[in-house]
Amino acid sequence: MRLLPLLALLAATPVLAAQPAPPTALHCGHLFDSRSGEVLGAHTVLVRDGKVAAVTPGRDPVAGATSIDLSGHTCTPGWTDLHVHLGSQSSPDSYSEGFRLDDVDYAYRSVGYAEKTLLAGFTSVRDLGGDVTPHLRDAINNGLVTGPRIWAAGKSIATTGGHADPTNGYNSTLSHVLGPPGPTEGVINSVEDARQAVRQRYKDGSDVIKITATGGVLSYAKSGDAPQFMLDELKAIVKTASDYGYKVAAHAHGEEGMRRAVEAGVTSIEHGTYMSDEVMSLMKKNGTWYIPTIHAGRFVADKAKVDGYFPEVVRPKAARIGALIQDTAARAYKAGVKMAFGTDMGVGPHGDNAREFLYLVEAGIPAAVALQMATIRAAEVLGVDDQGVIETGQRADIVAVPGNPVQDIDAVLDVAFVMKDGVVYKQPGESME
Structure with a gap:
């Protein structure tokens, strides 16, 4: 993506005039x-x-x-939302926009999304996948635009054809011209690739590593839950990430992919739809966090009922997987799995993040616990002690x-x-x- 003009464009964006008036x-x-x-x-x-x-x-x-x-x-x-995507927002046009929009278009959109998120009460977020967001983070830190404090993953790490392979759905001519994506683009197929991909994220200025341990709901691919990394690849990612002081967040819907990710030592499991009792026990043993993202599950299940909102290859996954996450969150809470707050916002509309609290309470989680998930527990996931x-x-x-x-x-x-x-x-x- 062409990111050179990004900061110049963001600098022209109006910011709120509020200034601290201590004390x-x-x-x-x-x-x-x-x-x-x-x-x-x-x-x-x-x-x-x-x-x-x-x-x-x-x-x-x-x-x-x-x-x-x-x-x-x-x-x-x-409040802290541990799973957002500030560079985009779901719509029926999402799958074609990648061919029509430039990085600066996504950058302009992200500025508005960031401000909505902050004004909704979320002073910190962990952005788990998006090329624009590290630059948005820097613009916010430099006072150029208004938004929450951001821990940015940059490009998610995937496998060929897996969730977060940026060329999924491309026709053969376009795929031939562009060539297969590799570790620089966040796509790996070996232990060596895994190490290179993490090091590239370090070079790119990421704050956290995001992997897609299983298929996903919204990717242009058939499976939403199949495992997509071998255990040795996952261990290589986690070990290399540790060398750079990174925590690893693992998108995962399917049981086997979750098990491998937990065994490899990831910090958190995101979504966790088909989380079994065995996986829950392993997470408790390893101290792995669970970020449910109920809002995203309910949003995609609802939109799956709308003709034309999702491509037909996506629609059955959205209907099947999305509806299950709230029940998984309820079971995980009862089982004593460590849980923190995240929405996967960008799937749903930015600024609606707080509705996740209501869904957590609907799942049987006490309101006080839900608030802790977005405050002190989220800080523990981030590994910070000053918020x-x-x-x-x-x-x-x-x-x-x-x-x-x-x-x-x-x-x-x-x-x-x-x-x-x-x-x-x-x-x-x-x-x-």
């Missing part, structure tokens, strides 16, 4: 303690220089501080919703306040539109 005192009616999962009473959170400077019970006046009244709200740590809780010295990533989301989880759909690194991006009374 800032947030007067919260309630405070969600993500360590205990309890909703505490009124607290004042003092923010200075992008960090939480103090957390005190009650409404504590702070001399010289800008006060923000959140007395009718519950303050929580900023996910509202405590002195932590990043000032804070979200507020009306009422008490533990008692009424629907409150998460009405985010009233968003702060990231001490900068206020949304206050009560402001619309997301």
Whole structure:
């Protein structure tokens, strides 16, 4: 992809004018303690220089501080979505756009998607696959555009013909002209390829490694669950990733591909549709995380009913696999598998991420646990210790919703306040539109 003009184009994009005004005192009616999962009473959170400077019970006046009244709200740590794709969004045109759009088109779209995600309460995301997103991450970090903190995978690693092979569906003439993709393009077929692909992601500036351990729902291929790596290839990916300090996220629907990925030592299983009791036990033994992405499952199952939304090779997979993920999440929670929050947004519409909380609760997961999955548990998956809780010295990533989301989880759909690194991006009374 031609990415040279990307930053110049993004620099011309308007950004929100909000600036930090330290110190800032947030007067919260309630405070969600993500360590205990309890909703505490009124607290004042003092923010200075992008960090939480103090957390005190009650409404504590702070001399010289800008006060923000959140007395009718519950303050929580900023939420993290561990599975998004900010460079795209599903539509009936998705499969043809790759032949018509340039990288700059995807870049412009990603700017809007990023802002919607932040204003929905998600101050951090892990983007698991997209060539544009590492550049979007850099633009956000440089203050050129508005969006969440991003851990970017860049191009996902796949096998020939597997989910994330970028040439799936190409005709023979186009395939002949372009030639078979290799490790540079994220497609491998050997242990040596596996090592090279990880090293290429390092060269490209990725923050995390994403692999597609099984077939996928939306790829232009028949199988949605067959294993797509040999165990030695997976071990080579994980070992090489470890050398560079990377964690590995594994897209996986089928049982055998999941088993191999867990045995190889991946950090997380994404989707996990056909997760068996045996795989769950192995995940508990190895400490592997599970990111359900119920929203994506429900979205594709619903769209599979719409004529023409998906190609016919995709439609039966979407109908069959998508409908099962919520049940898998329920079983995994009961089995004690470690779980954290992710949506696969980009499959569904960006900005709708918080609806995953409702689906988790529908699956029998307590609202407090669902909130922990998007805060302190997500921080554990990322391997960071400076976010996910509202405590002195932590990043000032804070979200507020009306009422008490533990008692009424629907409150998460009405985010009233968003702060990231001490900068206020949304206050009560402001619309997301």
